[in-house]
Amino acid sequence: MTVSHLSVFTPLKAELPPQTDLNAIIVDLADDHVAAPDGRDQEALAAIAAEAREHGIQLDIVVVQGNPGIEANLRDLANEVGTIEHGTVVVFSDDWVGTYSDQFSRGRLEWAEDKAKYRGPDHTTEAARVFLDRLEQPETVSWTVITLVILGMLIATIGGLYLVKVRRAQRETDVRPPQIPVA
Structure with missing residues (x-):
């Protein structure tokens, strides 16, 4: 077949x-x-x-x-x-x-x-x-606007998390005592 x-x-x-x-x-x-x-x-x-x-x-x-x-x-x-x-x-x-x-x-x-x-x-x-x-009836939901708002929020969240990470890394390097070489 x-x-x-x-x-x-x-x-x-x-x-x-x-x-x-x-x-x-x-x-x-x-x-x-x-x-x-x-x-x-x-x-x-x-x-x-x-x-x-x-x-x-x-x-x-x-x-x-x-x-x-x-x-x-x-x-x-x-x-x-x-x-x-x-x-x-x-x-x-x-x-x-x-x-x-x-x-x-x-x-x-x-x-x-x-x-x-x-x-x-x-x-x-x-x-x-x-x-x-x-x-x-007028369209009550604009999916383009909703998508752009969600995308904007996502980008702002990622940017905010990146800034928190950079600041935390700077604080850690500022707080560490200088390393004295041992002879």
């Missing part, structure tokens, strides 16, 4: 959720930046997308029925839509969320996703509102 280890490094093809027509989604997004089956929550979701755009977030909202086999399919769909539409794309299923953005970091998107998940099929508008609210 021969095993090829090269297949481990081959990226998997993006899988869209079952019964997903990417072209139909792109056409549906054209009028109000919302693509939802059977127009479900269309007006409310369009209002959220419009509000996001007023605040500088180029948001497109896609809703799919049910939950796909795996949650990653929603991110794959968001990526496919995002490469065409650009901006930020959020895809909602009954319980999961997938996102793409060329404006926000993956960490920020996932932070916003976490609160929008598991709302159920009848609460897509609520989930979209939560997602947008989280994106609009």
